[in-house]
Amino acid sequence: MKEKFTSAALLLLIAAASQAQQKPPIGHDAFDSWKSISTQTLSPSGKYIYYSISPQEGDAVTELKDQQNNLLYRRERGAMPRLTQDEKFFLSSVKPYFKETREAKIKKKKPDEMPKDSLAVFNIVTKETINLGPIKGWKTARLSKSFVAYQQELDLPSKQDTTTKTADKPADSTKTAARKAPAKKESVLILYNLATKDTVQLWKADTYYFDDNEKYLVFSKKGADKDTTNIAGLYVYDLNNKTQKKISNGKGTYKNINFDDLSQRLVFAADKSPEKALTKDFKIYNFNWQTDTAHILIDKNSNGIPSNWYVSGDANLSFSADGKKLFLGLAPIPKVKDTTLVEFEHAKVDIWHWQDDYLMTQQLVNVGRERARSFDAVYNFQSQKLIPLVDEDYGRLSTTTTSNEEWAITSRISKENRIATQWSYGAPQDIFLVSTINGSKKLIKENLLGQAILSPKSEQVMFFDMEKGTWSVYNINSQQEIPLSQGINVSFANEENDMPTLANSYGIAGWAEDGKGVYVHDRYDIWYFSFDGKTKNNVTNGFGRENKIVLRTQLFRNTDPRVPFNVLNTKKPLLLTSFNELTKENGFFNINLSKKNSLKEIIQSKNSYKRLISNEKNSIFALTRENYVEYPDLYLTKDFSTFNKLTDINPQQKNYNWGTAELVKWTTPKGYAAEGILYKPEDFEPNKKYPIIAYFYETHTEGLYNYHEPAPTPSRLMISYFVSNGYLVFSPDIRYQTGYPGQAAEEYINSGMKYLAQNAWVDETKMAIQGQSWGGYQVAHLITRTNMYAAAWTGAPVVNMTSAYGGxxxxxxxxxxxxxEKSQSRLGATLWENRDLYIENSPLFFMDKVTTPVAIMHNDNDGAVPWYQGIEMFTALRRLQKPVWLLNYNGDDHNLIQRQNRKDIQKRQAQFFDHFLKGKPAADWIKKGIKAVDKGIEWGLEITD
Structure with a gap:
């Protein structure tokens, strides 16, 4: 019986292997059809779930389902889906066909001639669908039930400024019936009643905004160049009474429209200065329903505004939850350019000054942000006082979600420390309490390098001191700072930090709902600290550290922005995520914070769980589950032990030769325990020799159970493609010591590859390496230290740390x-303190040792690593007559952004490694390159004799 079972099992294995051998590898033409899930959302009740499915290139689809996985609605080309708060109507943009948009781009049509979106409205009760469009955009209230507003271009009516009401169904923009365009069209804002299908047409409307409670629609009108009919201004439409009121008169810019929580008061910023005015003069207007028009609440002449300051039109306006305070922004009145100067007669020059707070390059990058920068202020409606809260010396204000409390916090960095950010990793800050009642400031912490976090009730400030690695709390009422984590024999700073800089914290796990304490993470466990410093409990009882399982609180953002999502309910089980450092498994635990020894494992598995969302009551959850073989499809669960699969969006995967992922462990030459992931083809045969590529950055094994979608690479190695096409891929973890990053790469990458080469199925004559950015540096270093690799591909590498240091x-x-000095390169010293260290870790100085053919990708718009680093490497190897290629994707970034470039580099990587590791004929770009005169005519991807 046992012999029969063994034979049967063997026959099954042979059949499976035969089936795998028959599957084709993934080709470049397969990428576009691979789909992904986005915008997944659970309805507040949890009754419905909706999401979008998008191919890499093509038309997306949006689906609405119930808990039982019944498909209620499917919208081809759907995007930006939204469910009304009462869960009766489902709305979705409908994009034009991908082919239509592509064709319009080819014909270089103007923006107003491009295919337009439409809007689909699905009635969940009656199952009826209405298509509205074409549209220019649409909005609903946050707590929407009955209305949607959208903008359209319609034929200009005979009477322009009338409000027209109609129950006609607007045309479906997706239908392409040919008709002659009208002589003139006009923008109109359409308010659509989802239940009655009635529409209100608001002509010449520009910006528009719903209050949260769906009581009002506010919109502005531009008016004609000569507004003789007095149309321009800001209007409020009462959705219940169906009445319209003009609340602010005149042409201008209306923005930052906001209501208080009860929709009883409306504020907005408006600039009504002449169109050609060089300086905008925004004023804050206030409207309530006891007055006919909005009145100026704050302008540059208001009491409390500093001299030569004004109201910022770029700052948000926000109410406190009780509606008694309005937060706004002030700013210095900017200098005005002299328009009488003739530009070509004057120099354009940047003056770098050694005492500037920030380098000129930083200043230039941030010019737009600096011009829009505002400084927090508050207006008290009861006292009618405006109080500036911070000025140019301070950072932004941090308040609670309600903003009802008196205290907020801010920070200040000294000029000396601002200058030091040129070479330091983070800057010490002074932390201040700020009163939102009178604007007074109180220094509560000096030179803090770390975190300062205001409690939800604005009664405490938590400090994490990176220099000490400890948590403490400042009690605002008693004005005392109390140590919390001192004396505990575990670290609350990152234990795995291997950079020559101070380690940060593992973060706050949540706040106690009684306001008397806080929960924080260490590497593995969760601790509770009472604010009086008397109670210090490991609420997970050291289970995480004992079992090398990282436990983290799983918090869900509330749909009400006023409710803090990180206040922990001690009466209900709290969900924790888990990661096992030994097995790399992921899962979930729960714990009742009010009970001792209540930690319970729900599930740990050979999967990664991501994109976890919940309904309002946290009674049902949606998430994706994945591993290397299993695509991250969408699941519903109530208990995390059973999962209801909602999607199967990439069934074509089973038709391709896929692969497997396994954890590999070895010991390095210096005796360090090392780990990596080995990826093998699905049709792997142990009696066959395979080429192998090492792909690395820092650590990868935490992603052992991650899925690798076959998609054109932004310049990394597409693991799933190469594995499917008969390669082994190895991703080793690298651990570093300060001053010797290059040696660390040698220690872990080379030893890992040599360890694998002991297996008969590894062809040690066909080994290669690939890395991008920091990984690219390590590739460049390795080929100067060993000739064990038959090919190398490096993306955006630093090869000269002496020139890059000043870059x-x-x-x-x-x-x-x-x-x-402080970050990823890990040298830990200035160039002048240890120039030999910089030279030792700079591959450029050792390029004469290189024997490995190497392809370099470095783009001329790289925003992270100056592309002259790639040029330095190329020109050095070229002079030394070493085989080298440099790919510069014009105008693209550090990691490729443009899809056509990603597709191109994917093909070239495959051709490069196929040639040097599999002996395939070299493509023309490898053999002879592409001359500049042939650029855009030939691409060199062909293989010719």
Whole structure:
């Protein structure tokens, strides 16, 4: 009997292997059809779930389902889905066909000639669908039930400024019946009643806004150039009474429209200065329903505004929950450019000054942000006083979600510390309490390098001190700071930090709902600290540390923005996520914070669980589940032990030769325990030799159970493609020591590859390496230290740490000095303190040792690593007559953004490794390159004799 079972099992294995061998590998033409899920949302009750499914290239679809996985509605080309608060209507944009948009782009049509969106309204009760459009955009109230507003271009009526009501069904923009365009069209805002299908047409409307409670629609009208009919202004439409009122008169810019929580008071910012005015002069207007018009509440002449300051039109307006305070922004009146100057007669020059707070490059990158920068102020409706809260010396204000409380916090960085951000990783800050009643400030912490977090009731401020690695709390009423984590024999700072900078915290797990304490994370467990410093409990009883399982609170944002999502209910079980550092498994636990020893495992499995959402009462959950073989489809669950699968969006995967992922462990030459992930083809045969590519960055094994979608690479290695096409791929973890990042790459990557090469199924003559950015640096270093690799591909590498040290990260304008002294490069010293260390870790100085053919990708719009680093590497190897190629995707970034470039590099990577590791003929770009005169005519992807 046992012999029969073994034979049967063997026959099954042979059949499975035969079936796998018959499956084709993933080709470049398969990518576009691979789909992904987005915008998944549970309704407040949890009765419905909706989401979008999008191919990498093509038309998306939106689906609405119930808990039992019944498909209620499917909208082809659906996008931005929304369910009304009463869960009766489902709305979705309907995008034009991908082919139509592509064709319009090819024909270089103007924006107003491009295919337009439409809007689909599905009645869940009657199952009826209405198509509205074409539209320019649509909005609903946050607590929507009955209305949607959208803008359209319609034929201009004979009487322009009338409100027209009709029950006609608007045309479906997706139908392409040919008709002659009208001579003139006009923008109209249409208010649509979802239940009655009635529409209200509001002509010449520009900006528009619903209050949260769906009582009012506010909209502005531009008016004609010569507004003889006095149309321009701001209007309020009463949705219940169906009446319209003009509340502010005149042409201008109306923005930052906001209501208080009860929709009883309306504020907005408006600039009515002449159109050609060089300085905008925004004023804050206030309207309530006891007055006919909105009145100026605050302008630049109001008491409390500093001299030469004004109201910022770029700042948000927000009410406190009780409606008694209005938060706004003030700003210095900007200098005005002299328009009488003739531009071509004057120099354009940047003056770099050694005492500037920030480098000129940072200033230039942030010009727009600085011009729009505002400084927090508050207006008290009861006292009718305006109080500036911060000025240019302070950072932004941090308040509670309700903003009812008196106290807020802010920070200040000294000029000395601002300058030091050129080479430091973070800056010490002074922390201040700010009174929202009188604007007074109180210094409560000096030179804090770390975190300052205001409690939900604005009664405490939590501090994490990175220099000490400890938590403490400042009691606002008693004005005392109390240590919380001191004396405990575990670290609350990142234990795995291997950079030459101070470690940050593991974060706050949540606040106690009684306001008497806080929960914080260490590496594995959750602790409770009472604010009086007397109680210090490990609420997970050290289970995480004992079992090397990382436990984290799973918090869900409330749909009500006033309700803090991180206040923990001690009366109900709290959901925790888990990650097992030993097995790499993920899962869920629950715990009742009011009971001892209540931690219970729900599930741990060889999966990753992501994109977890909940309904309002946290009674049902949606999430994705994945591993290397299992696509992250969408599931519903109530208990995390049973899962109801909602989607199966990539069934085509089973038709391709896929692969497996396994954890590999070895010991490095210096005796370090090491780990990595080995990916094998599905049709793997142990008696066959395979080429192998090592792909690395820092650590990857935490993603052992991640899915790798076959999608054109932004410049990394597409693991699923290469595995499917008969390669082994190895992703080793790398651990670092300060001063020797290059040696760390040698220690872990080379030893891991040599360890695998002991297996008969690894072809040690056909090994390669690939890395991007930091991984690209490590590739460049390794090929100067060993000849064990038959090919190498490096993306955006730093090869000269001496020149890169003085370079700029162009996307942010920041100096790169901090990168080498304190951050990822991990040198831990300035160039002048240890120049030999910089040279030792700079591959450029050792390019004469290279024997490995290497392809470099470095783009001329790289915002992280200056692309001259790639040029330095290329020109050095070219002079040394080493086989080298440089790919510069014009105008693209550090990681490729443009899809056509991603597709291109994916093909070239495959051709490069196929040639050097599989012996396939070289493509033309490898053999002879592409001359500049042939750019855009030939791409060199062909293989010719």
């Amino acid at each position: 700029i990260r162009w996307q942010s304008g920041m100096s790169r000095q901090f990168q080498y």
